[in-house]
């Protein structure tokens with residue numbers, strides 16, 4: 001770094017005088033940019049993790065010299081405050097630093113993992129949780145988070161499925177936009193606004209074989225129909241930044257991918273926020289076999305449109321020389337710095353003096369966490385209405401490795417969790433029932449434990465109890481980044497533990513806590529009730545206890561299809577039909593002539609072709625009935641939406657929330673369309689006996705898709721529509737679309 005050091009007073013000039021001048025953000029960016037040296041510009045384009053406590057003299061000198069524009073996941077509250085003071089008061093131009101952190105599903109208060117939150121199908125709740133996370137993180141001086149992760153995830157082997165909002169573009173887009181609104185608040189300039197980041201652009205969730213970081217091959221139509229829409233929804237919600245993906249997409253690493261970053265993001269979507277690389281993803285292009293060396297990687301990343309490099313130093317090390325030798329134009333550097341400064345101005349960083357303070361979870365944030373955990377849980381089975389447990393249950397046996405593990409129940413990305421604020425199911429049940437009525441015998445030390453020496457005590461506890469509550473699943477460390485699994489079964493000896501407990505003959509409720517869809521067919525067969533709680537966050541314990549005892553009723557719905565076995569993966573509801581679709585009659589394992597196992601249809605001969613639990617599925621403590629679908633007109637003409645509606649009635653004895661889902665299908669189209677596509681949903685609370693007509697408007701734009709020339713069109717033809725409790729059921733009606741062929745933007 002050899003920029004000339006000017007007196008600190010001039011630093012104030014740039015920051016503070018510009019702030020007072022009433023200039024527009026764009027003019028302020030231009031004015032500041034015109035005064036920056038090349039070194040200072042490259043500094044803004046570099047994000048580091050290197051804050052160490054206490055701040056070293058060398059580090060302070062680097063900040064004074066403007067070597068870094070941003071830091072991630074580093075430093076204490078005091079370190080950040082001091083580093084910011086140096087940047088703003090002692091660097092030549094007084095440009096503030098931007099502190100980033102992975103605030104993924106809560107900061108100090110941990111909410112359910114994103115996949116769990118997605119099971120709430122409740123955008124308002126998700127927005128509220130993100131808002132709370134933003135309040136906590138910004139109080140500690142963090143103004144940028146790397147969330148939401150908007151990668152469509154259709155492969156539960158992929159550990160990052162936990163961080164996703166599930167398999168469906170409409171659902172993930174709706175919920176992702178809510179998260180963006182929650183993080184960013186009313187205005188980015190508010191001091192409690194946290195800049196969000198739409199990641200990982202794009203295709204990361206389609207890693208081959210579910211192995212993290214693996215290559216991705218996706219045809220453009222699939223990108224446009226499935227993988228881009230959640231990102232586009234975030235863009236429309238005003239997301240402040242995008243992060244590139246680690247993977248190569250169709251042979252070109254996302255971090256050097258002009259099609260993604262220039263053509264789609266900056267071009268079609270007219271995006272003016274920041275694009276940051278993922279962690280060291282710039283030099284990783286050398287390992288991908290796409291760049292010769294870090295010089296080439298820096299060139300490719302910048303030309304593709306990466307404004308800021310995360311952690312690695314190809315930009316700091318190479319860009320100056322590349323510009324001076326004429327290999328890279330100054331215009332590229334300026335455009336990148338412009339995007340970064342624009343965000344810093346929009347965040348009001350130049351105009352505020354932050355006084356960060358430490359925060360911890362309070363009653364208000366814990367209340368949101370409890371509600372989020374309650375609404376995330378999905379009731380998968382409830383034989384004989386075992387749940388909610390009646391007041392006559394005197395004694396429960398609490399068994400299983402997840403019953404009392406604070407760390408595991410908060411799930412992946414919980415580095416800032418306040419452990420003392422985490423309440424486990426065991427603690428909550430003891431609190432509720434009194435310690436004497438809760439017989440605790442975990443049976444296994446952790447979810448991967450294969451030893452059986454804890455079994456006898458667990459069986460004994462089951463014998464003595466009226467009812468058995470099993471807390472099974474996956475430890476925290478088994479899902480998240482780089483945690484792909486080739487088996488989806490309950491790890492360790494958990495299935496054997498359940499077999500042993502089953503022998504005690506007591507009714508069993510299985511509560512599963514995991515970061516992905518697991519396969520647990522036999523356990524579900526043995527248990528009378530199954531509640532899927534994901535990794536439910538800090539208040540998982542009280543939330544589960546309230547659901548089990550009926551203080552609240554489950555309302556969660558699966559945001560992702562659950563396979564019967566890993567061999568069915570990837571499995572998702574929105575598939576194409578094939579020329580030889582199997583029918584419901586072809587379920588089960590056919591016996592008889594091995595040459596002719598069954599018809600020549602698309603299925604398996606050793607397991608049903610259907611999922612274990614379909615997308616959108618979830619039971620409640622009520623029973624809802626749907627009337628046939630009614631359409632306002634038999635024909636949809638351009639500019640004249642039609643309304644599809646159904647009467648929903650609560651036939652149960654308790655209040656219940658039903659998540660009513662709208663799906664459609666084009667019977668014949670110039671590009672074959674999925675058997676069903678989610679196009680809307682509404683959560684309705686109905687009292688016993690109450691009924692409500694739930695209506696959805698369908699416009700020609702809702703029916704548009706990409707044709708073979710990649711134009712978004714609404715074609716004439718027959719459309720089937722379902723109003724349904726999940727992707728596998730519901731009543732269907734049909735209407736016709738009359739020639740609406742013009743492209744829809």
Ligand code: NOJ
Pocket residue numbers: 072073102146199278279481
């Ligand atoms: C790598 C992950 O892929 C990304 O999601 C995360 O935000 C960064 N590391 C920063 O921790």
